[in-house]
Amino acid sequence: MRHLVQEARRQGLPLYLVGGAVRSRLLNPEADIDNADLLILGRAGDFAAAAAAALKRPAVRLNPQFDTVLIPDRSVEFEISGPRGLLRTPPDQVSLPADPLERDLALRDFTVNALAQPLSPRRGALVDPTGGQADLEKRLLRTPLPAAITLREDPLRILRAARLAAQWHFSLDRELLEAMHAERARVRECAAERRTAELLKILQTEKPSIGLKLLFITGVLEAAYPEIAALSMAQDRKPRHKDVFEHTLKVVDTVAQAGASLETRLAALLHDIGKPATRHFDPQAGWTFHGHEVLGERLVKRLGREWRLPAHTVEKTSRLVRLHMRPINLTDEEVTDSAVRRLRVQAGDDVDELLTLCRADVTSSDPHKVRRYLKNFEKVVEHIRSVDEKDQLRAFQSPVRGETIMAETGLEPGPQVGRLKKMIEDAILDGAIPNEYEAALEYLRKIKDSVLQDASS
Missing domain, CATH: 1.10.110.30 (Hydrophobic Seed Protein)
Structure with missing residues (x-):
């Protein structure tokens, strides 16, 4: 910042710190600022070029409409702009101040961002023509x-x-x-x-x-985001199901309070995105949403493309959505090591985030029901931890690979190799053999003849 102020003073140009950085500092004087908007009453491009040269940093033109230039400097990015003007509104439809600084501030988004701290030619009192400080206090x-x-x-x-x-x-x-x-x-x-x-x-x-x-x-x-708004579904039959949109808000808040990752928060927002299309009223069972998690996975992948999300974010979020029912469904079953292993393998490194999402998904207006579900859910979590300690299956794959299977059987690459590999994996997941190379190889030698015989018959 010091070099930018020095350059503005050298050129004799007024320079102001404006926008979110001023607002954030007023709300929290200890706040770390990683992006600072600067307003120069002059040609921003020319000023930024000289300032960037002095800083030995690149100057990147961002917005020609506002003559905005970005200069990254260590932990702070400086966005330098000249005074802005109207973009879409005819000048005769709005009255603007004649002063270029006040006109720029009037054209900003909100009064709390229409504050300017003078930096050059000298520091001075905060400029606040729209009452932003009072609005901050309120x-x-x-x-x-x-x-x-x-x-x-x-x-x-x-x-x-x-x-x-x-x-x-x-x-x-x-x-x-x-x-x-x-x-x-x-x-x-x-x-x-x-x-x-x-x-x-x-x-x-x-x-x-x-x-x-x-x-x-x-x-x-x-x-x-019409797909999210659609979660608020009208209900014309009883018994009514829970308001899916309100439920979603509770789940999102709960994972946020748990400090969850962005992908888990996104999965919380979208975990029931498949419910509107799968909703069905059964006279015996009431409202059902069979397969909503499967459809939800597909919708998340589509929305990820439309929203221009990174591929890794889409992959992780869609997987969490697809699996979000699995842990709670295990509470309705006799939880076996095999079922836990399959869930563990499907979730991979995301199992902890899946459990965070699933725990947050337990909502009801009946506190007794919530306590009962959570008690059963914690039993599943404990079982997962127990199996995890025994198996260490976070990145599970068959210890016997395709090359070994082909060497042992004389098979060429093809579906029979995949079948044998899956049989080995299933045996490990079912607890029939340990997740060890020697045990898996011995099992392969035991089953290969019958599989090859079936293939030839």
């Missing part, structure tokens, strides 16, 4: 201009409002809430990557339901 989110105009300028602000409410426990001004509802369809104009980034930031808060509820009540969730 934890109130509102827009500097009429809310509809502010949101139309960049529709991503609709999602950002919900995210900031979740992050900082802000309430939203009534005008802002009404404008979010009125302008909700515009979120689809934003690039998928930008929309997804805001959703993931909501999920990474301590209580994601705050942001998700705001998106739901304003209709934004249906516009941006």
Whole structure:
């Protein structure tokens, strides 16, 4: 920062720290700032080029509309912009200040971000033309201009409002809430990557339901993420099933409070995504959702592509969704080592996160039912730990590989090799033989003749 201020003073240009960095420091003076927005009253590109040269850092042009340049410097990224102007609103539809600094602040998203700390030519008092400091004290989110105009300028602000409410426990001004509802369809104009980034930031808060509820009540969730909004299903028959959307919010909050990974939080949000399409009313059994976890896995993979999620995130999240019923279903069975081993192998390194998700999935308005389910669930967890200590099956695969099977049997690569390998794996999972090379090889020699004979007959 010091070099940037020195460069601004050398060029005789006013430089201000603006936006989220100012807000965060006012809310928490000890907060670590990893991204700082700087406003230069001059040509940002020229200033940034000179500053980057002095810092021996690259300057990356981000947004030509705002003349925005990024300079990464160790643990902080500096985004340097010139004064912004209107993008979508005709100038005759809004009254803007003549002063370039105040005009820039008026065109920002929320008053709590429309604050400027002078850095050059000298440090001075905070510039706050829209009442952002007072709104910070009240934890109130509102827009500097009429809310509809502010949101139309960049529709991503609709999602950002919900995210900031979740992050900082802000309430939203009534005008802002009404404008979010009125302008909700515009979120689809934003690039998928930008929309997804805001959703993931909501999920990474301590209580994601705050942001998700705001998106739901304003209709934004249906516009941006219709598959999630569809979890709130109308019910015209009794007995009624639990409200799946409200249940989902509880599960997401619970895994967030447990400090779960992003993928587990995403799986919590999407674990019942297959229920609307699999819902069926049986006169005897009531409402059923058979196979919703299987369909859910497919939907997560599709949404992952649409939301531009990384492949590893999609893979892990979809696996957690597919398996989220397995641990709790084991409580309805006599839990065998074999069943536990199969679950352990399917979950792999994600078993702890699967258990976190499954534990959070136990919700009910009846506390006695919750206690009973959790008591049975903990028995399954203990059984998993016991089997895990015995088997160490986190990365299980047959100790006898295909090459050994072919050498022992004279087979060429093909389905019979795979069949023999699976028989060995099943024998280990069922506890018939230990997970050791010598035992597996001996078992192969024992079964190979009968398998080869069956194949030739």
